[in-house]
Amino acid sequence: MPHQDEPTTSVVRETHHVEALIIGSGLSGIGAAVTLRNAGVRDLAVIEKADDLGGTWRDNTYPGCACDVPSALYSYSFAPNPEWTRAFAGQPEIRAYLRDTAARYGITPLIRFGTEAIRAQWDPGAARWRVETNRDHYTARFLIAAAGPWHEPRLPDIPGLADFPGEVFHSSRWRHDHDLTGARVAVIGTGASAVQFVPAIQPRVGRLHLFQRTAQWVLPKPDHYVPHAERRLLRRFPAAQRALRNAEYGALETLGLGFRHPSLLRAVQKLGSLHLRATVKDPRLRRALTPDYTLGCKRLLLSNSYYPALTRPNVSVHATAVEAVRGSRVVGADGSGADVDTIILGTGFHILDMPIAGRVLDSDGASLDDHWKGSPDAYLGTTVSGFPNAFVLLGPHLGTGHSSAYMVLEAQLDYLAGAVRHFRAAGWTSMDVRPEVQAAFSAEVRQALSTTVYNTGGCSSYYLDVNGRNSFSWPWSTGRMRRRLAEFDPEAYTATSENSNRLL
Template identity: 50%
Template sequence: MTETFPDPARDLRVAVIGSGFSGLGTAIRLLQQGIDDFLVFERADEVGGTWRDNTYPGCACDVMSHLYSFSFAPNPRWKSTFGKQQELFAYLRDCADEFGVRSRIRFRHELTEARWDDLHKRWRISTTGGDYTAQVLVTGTGYLSEPAIPDVPGLADFQGEVFHSARWRHDVDLTGRRVAVVGTGASAIQFVPAIQPKVGHLDLYQRTPPWIGPKNDKVNSALQTKLLTSVPGYQRFRRNFNMWGREILAFVMARPAVAAKMQKMASDHLKKSVPDERLRAVLTPDYVLACKRLLFSNTYYPAIQQPNVDLVTDGIAKVTADAVVTVDGQERPVDTIILGTGFEAVQRPIAERLFGRDGVSLKETWSEGMSALRGTGVAGFPNLFMMLGPNTTLGHSSQVIMIEAQIAYVLDALKMMDKRGLACVEVLPEAQRAYNERLDQRLEGTVWNAGNCRSWYLDEHGRNPSIWPTYTWRFRRATSRFDPAEHLLSTSEDLRAPAHTAS
């Protein structure tokens, strides 16, 4: 008996990878547009993405809740200005149920490989739960999904407990322990204040101090909730007010001279929180505000001034069986090491699992650095759409805005493919190159490139493949329409018909 390919029972119009904000939002909008021939593949046993995985004490968002949520699924009952991890996780679970997409999610189906089949114009998708094919592949794995583990000599031989903040070990009781925390980034400034009161001693290893501003987090009152639930348009007003307020920050952050003036806000917060001049000097960054991610906390500075905390600024030379040794030769005994060392943001792990034309992996394609067209499509990878791809990271506002803009872009592409009877669309290399040249020009001179720091925004070549360097409304405009002229358009008869000849 001849095998039928693709297998109708496992052939999809759209395959979505991941069920965080990106994947879940894509699934919901597909269903709302009447496209029901899709599945979402999720490696875990629940939706939620980064808000499912990051469960460390104190985990919360630093963007206002009314803005850090879907525009089509407003929540009038946020408990406070900034959502906590448990609340955001619950919100995403509720969205999956409310919009009826849970039945289309295949849990415990981790993507192991997706390979473009040029003959059949399909993505061959292998997961831990079985194999599938799909015309269109949408990746919603984001850039905060795989923890970055530092290459520290001896770390693997440490006899105590070692874990990354994104894989928090709730079975490890930190009460009375000697704990070493490596890193002082966005996660550490949240969990350090949460664990400081219970640990016996905490050594905090700081390579570069962050700029930290005050966090104006307030519990939403009963009156506020009543207004949000009963006054028509009030919640949309709040969302838009927050959004345009954040857009002002884009103007500031794109200009180092202006950002340097705004730096006084964070500098005053530091001065008010840390009276000791010597400690304050160690905690003062030597780069312009926002060159690295600007953080917000009211509890971090007080926590690290407690008697059971030592701030260590000497680099780590090695780890022994029961201690951390710094470059000055000092050995500090510890029984637990917590890594607050961020994520593989500019080395997307999914890239080694995606294979485009001629079997070339996305990792190989990006060997000289990540790039994409409008942060979504990549030359050589037909019918691939990446949520939160290169140059979609924001330094000033909500990533959900970018996600929704990309989802609209994907939907417009699908609509255009249906209208023209296309089998696949593929980014033209020259269109991708021209787009990124414009991005690089816009990034030149911004605080992210010229703020006197080395951040995770930059790759090993010094290029910035991470940041969207201007207002979110400009990205929404850039992705408001799928432009056929930027793509090779192929029908089932003609796999590589140039865009200008397509009907």
């Protein structure tokens, strides 16, 4: 303890006042910052808990990490990139693209790295959000939650896992310092990440045990190297790049029609079956890898190397969930097991139970989690009643099983820009979506989802929340999404006026 005559020191936290505060610097946060600046908001800040931007493309560095959406479509429409070297870009290129875009549009200097949002609460008296971080405090007229759903890893609750004597890590927290050469590896989970990293690590591990709770539909991936001549063409003629983007968009929207009318997916499902049959000759292994649900019910996966990797002599597929870990042995629910020295978790993310939802509070101190009670809900996937002046990006109801996250995001950003422009022009101090408007939209979505493959395909997926409700998916085309969010609808909101501070 200090001597009584010595001055004591305490941490003095500065308070920053901004018009807009964005939480997260992944593709959503960067896009929101560009959009808000274009809408005339000059006084904004982006807080990022990590030491670099990029979101999921910063965190996921596992071997083989790449996008499963065509490159020309996986980018901002306002920042086309003619330099993609593959038809489906890899993680390093996507991360570099996000860095370059943030720098080109002057966003990087606005990002406060190493700053984590601890608590954000609406102050109705000041009509501002008060945000506490691990460093400073902020007040903001607008709060934009851009933390994203593919961010926080989901760790399975497996008895004995914590006592495993070897190495355990999630695919999004890859241990590059851990040499897998000759290792005995158990992979738990067979989702989008595992489909990419399993073929990448299979040649160098000694033994690989894949524990598969549910078989996945895996289609061939039309990936290829983009020659220099093609990139030169796209660089010289921007119209050619727009045409490529539009062609890829049209192809994916055609696939999306089948997601809304599952009977149309028979031909695509047949392709998946043929792909499996052509690459897996062992009938027993092929049966284990054959899904028992309609294609599209779970996230659609693309790979040319996943099935071949599973046929290699050093790979064993355990078509079972993991029941427990007992010492160095991973034990399946069917009684099978494997002695291993490394466990890699390909168990996905907190998609519908995003941690940020527990940190954003209404004026009474109730969080988004408290309001949602396990079933996330938002008007147009963007605004939540009881949380004025707040916007959730890549929020509930907006996920698609076929298109690019950038398509969803840019529809929301158009809505955000329209809201901010109207807010300023009308002299508002706050805007809160009417609860009956939000409820009507949610009922409309639920009704439309009832006939889609997401709800009728016969599987359990991350589209479903803890209450068994599909809180993730958009049941219509992305064209309809763009039209629906193209114009801000002030009649859907209760607002207070700057001049009279009264409800409008």
